[in-house]
Amino acid sequence: MAVTSSEGTLGSRYRSLRELVCDNLRDRIIEHQLAPGERLVERDLADALDVSRIVVREAIHQLSTEGLVTILPRRGAQVAALDPVDAENLFEVRIGLESMAAAAAAERRTDSDLARFDDLMEQARAATRDGEAKRAAYLNMEFHQAVVDASGNPLLGTIFRSLSGRALQLFRIGQDLDAHGLHDDHVDLVDALRERDADRARSLMADHIAATRESTVERVRALAERR
Amino acid sequence: MAVTSSEGTLGSRYRSLRELVCDNLRDRIIEHQLAPGERLVERDLADALDVSRIVVREAIHQLSTEGLVTILPRRGAQVAALDPVDAENLFEVRIGLESMAAAAAAERRTDSDLARFDDLMEQARAATRDGEAKRAAYLNMEFHQAVVDASGNPLLGTIFRSLSGRALQLFRIGQDLDAHGLHDDHVDLVDALRERDADRARSLMADHIAATRESTVERVRALAERR
DNA sequence: TGATGGTATTTGGTATACCGTCGATCGTAG
DNA sequence: CTACGATCGACGGTATACCAAATACCATCA
Numbered sequence: 001m002a003v004t005s006s007e008g009t010l011g012s013r014y015r016s017l018r019e020l021v022c023d024n025l026r027d028r029i030i031e032h033q034l035a036p037g038e039r040l041v042e043r044d045l046a047d048a049l050d051v052s053r054i055v056v057r058e059a060i061h062q063l064s065t066e067g068l069v070t071i072l073p074r075r076g077a078q079v080a081a082l083d084p085v086d087a088e089n090l091f092e093v094r095i096g097l098e099s100m101a102a103a104a105a106a107e108r109r110t111d112s113d114l115a116r117f118d119d120l121m122e123q124a125r126a127a128t129r130d131g132e133a134k135r136a137a138y139l140n141m142e143f144h145q146a147v148v149d150a151s152g153n154p155l156l157g158t159i160f161r162s163l164s165g166r167a168l169q170l171f172r173i174g175q176d177l178d179a180h181g182l183h184d185d186h187v188d189l190v191d192a193l194r195e196r197d198a199d200r201a202r203s204l205m206a207d208h209i210a211a212t213r214e215s216t217v218e219r220v221r222a223l224a225e226r227r
Numbered sequence: 228m229a230v231t232s233s234e235g236t237l238g239s240r241y242r243s244l245r246e247l248v249c250d251n252l253r254d255r256i257i258e259h260q261l262a263p264g265e266r267l268v269e270r271d272l273a274d275a276l277d278v279s280r281i282v283v284r285e286a287i288h289q290l291s292t293e294g295l296v297t298i299l300p301r302r303g304a305q306v307a308a309l310d311p312v313d314a315e316n317l318f319e320v321r322i323g324l325e326s327m328a329a330a331a332a333a334e335r336r337t338d339s340d341l342a343r344f345d346d347l348m349e350q351a352r353a354a355t356r357d358g359e360a361k362r363a364a365y366l367n368m369e370f371h372q373a374v375v376d377a378s379g380n381p382l383l384g385t386i387f388r389s390l391s392g393r394a395l396q397l398f399r400i401g402q403d404l405d406a407h408g409l410h411d412d413h414v415d416l417v418d419a420l421r422e423r424d425a426d427r428a429r430s431l432m433a434d435h436i437a438a439t440r441e442s443t444v445e446r447v448r449a450l451a452e453r454r
Numbered sequence: 455t456g457a458t459g460g461t462a463t464t465t466g467g468t469a470t471a472c473c474g475t476c477g478a479t480c481g482t483a484g
Numbered sequence: 485c486t487a488c489g490a491t492c493g494a495c496g497g498t499a500t501a502c503c504a505a506a507t508a509c510c511a512t513c514a
Contacts, residue, residue: 016466016467017466017467018466018467041494041495041496042495042496043494043495043496051467051468052467052468052469053468053496054281054467054468055466055467055468057285057496057497058284058285058288061285061288061289062288062292065289065292065389067382067385073241073243073496074241074474074475074476074495074496074497075475075476075477075495075496076495076496077496086382089380089381089382089383090382092327092331092380092382092383093380093382093383093386096323096324096327097323097324100323104319153316153319153320154316155294155313155316155317155319155320156316156319156320158294159320159386162292243496243497243498244497244498245497268463268464268465269464269465270463270464270465278498278499279498279499279500280465280499280500281497281498281499282497282498282499284465284466300465300466300506301464301465301466301505301506301507302464302465302506302508303464303465303507304465455514456513456514457512457514458511458512458513458514459510459511459512459513460509460510460511460512461508461509461510461511462507462508462509462510463506463507463508463509464505464507464508465504465505465506465507466503466504466505467502467503467504467505468501468502468503468504469500469501469502469503470499470500470501470502471498471499471500472497472498472499472500473496473497473498473499474495474496474497474498475494475495475496475497476493476494476496477492477493477494477495478491478492478493478494479490479491479492479493480489480490480491480492481488481489481490481491482487482488482489483486483487483488483489484485484486484487484488
């Protein structure tokens with residue numbers, strides 16, 4: 001079982017089987033290949049992925065802490081439902097968390113952070129231009145992750161990471177949200193970060209997330225009612 | 228193996244072995260019976276607790292997501308170190324998260340929330356008076372949890388819960404911090420919540436946590452240097 | 455003294471089996 | 485035809501045993 005990622009960083013970039021399975025399931029949930037509400041049967045997944053039940057179990061538990069999977073005691077796991085209220089709550093938390101992170105990042109960001117922001121923005125713009133909606137969504141989320149990481153508080157990064165799966169699942173519902181407005185927001189935000197303007201970074205981040213909230217929650221609501 | 232808790236809530240309040248082991252380890256880590264840096268050997272714990280290795284494994288992974296345990300790939304797990312910087316980061320996140328929650332709670336709290344706040348405050352005061360430092364610490368944390376829960380955003384509650392173990396571990400280092408000042412802060416906060424004053428609740432919460440931060444981080448630093 | 459090689463320990467992962475619970479189905483009684 | 489109850493199968497929760505790989509420790513040798 002080859003686990004050799006092309007990542008050339010020192011030492012072998014080891015990922016445990018659990019993480020690999022976790023990534024696999026997460027990706028399929030985000031892409032709605034595993035539909036909300038769908039049951040995740042340990043034995044079936046273990047057979048399909050050719051790993052042991054234990055590994056699948058651990059992956060499912062991990063995903064449940066990310067909110068992508070709901071576990072009903074003694075009855076198994078299912079893909080988390082797409083509930084408009086949950087979506088609202090997620091955005092509320094993101095606004096609080098990320099605007100705090102943006103303010104901190106404005107004060108603590110390094111020049112290489114700035115370079116990373118620019119790089120991710122440019123890649124996202126290219127992906128949007130080329131109609132690669134999935135790649136664009138992931139890159140935009142990576143941009144947010146980069147800003148949070150630049151806050152200098154690793155705990156913030158960890159928490160955000162555990163939320164980003166759910167956020168991506170929401171973004172990947174319909175087609176692309178207004179990717180251009182998104183890009184412009186990011187440009188402004190990076191400008192504030194570059195000038196170390198903490199207050200502006202904070203409010204830009206809050207407004208930016210609030211803006212995407214509206215359309216996203218609306219689409220979740222539409223999907224929920226169509227059912 | 229009797230798992231019948233006396234909890235009379237509808238349906239049996241089922242706790243899996245994994246959760247029981249998790250609780251056991253968490254408690255011992257918080258109380259420093261398992262010292263920071265101490266190795267957690269799966270087989271030993273499994274034997275000691277009379278459960279299988281699998282269960283211990285899952286519990287350890289769970290605790291690592293709470294930050295109470297550090298996992299080194301292929302080398303096992305150890306109780307998380309007490310690092311002053313980590314402590315700072317934890318408090319920074321708590322300030323952001325809980326002041327946001329306090330503001331929301333001011334707007335959404337119910338009367339029964341208020342009753343619960345009063346109850347927990349009173350119990351904590353009694354515990355402090357009786358010199359039950361451990362009980363007081365847990366009750367104070369439960370008070371914070373109650374405020375976060377009253378925000379009406381379950382996601383905030385989940386995130387806070389995953390942080391509270393680490394926070395308790397920090398609080399249980401030396402002796403009691405200034406429990407009376409703590410109590411007074413809580414009284415003021417509840418007053419703001421009662422009057423639905425979101426801004427006051429937010430800033431009171433932020434100040435309150437910032438106040439406990441100083442002394443706590445200081446003690447962690449002292450402990451780290453003594454080593 | 456320092457490098458080297460071997461050995462013991464421990465994790466990561468697998469296979470397998472058992473039990474208890476839950477949900478669904480089906481049959482029977484009213 | 486509905487309602488209730490017994491049965492059964494599916495699946496999660498747990499235990500045990502085992503293997504492979506990697507680390508840490510220790511002893512030996514140059």
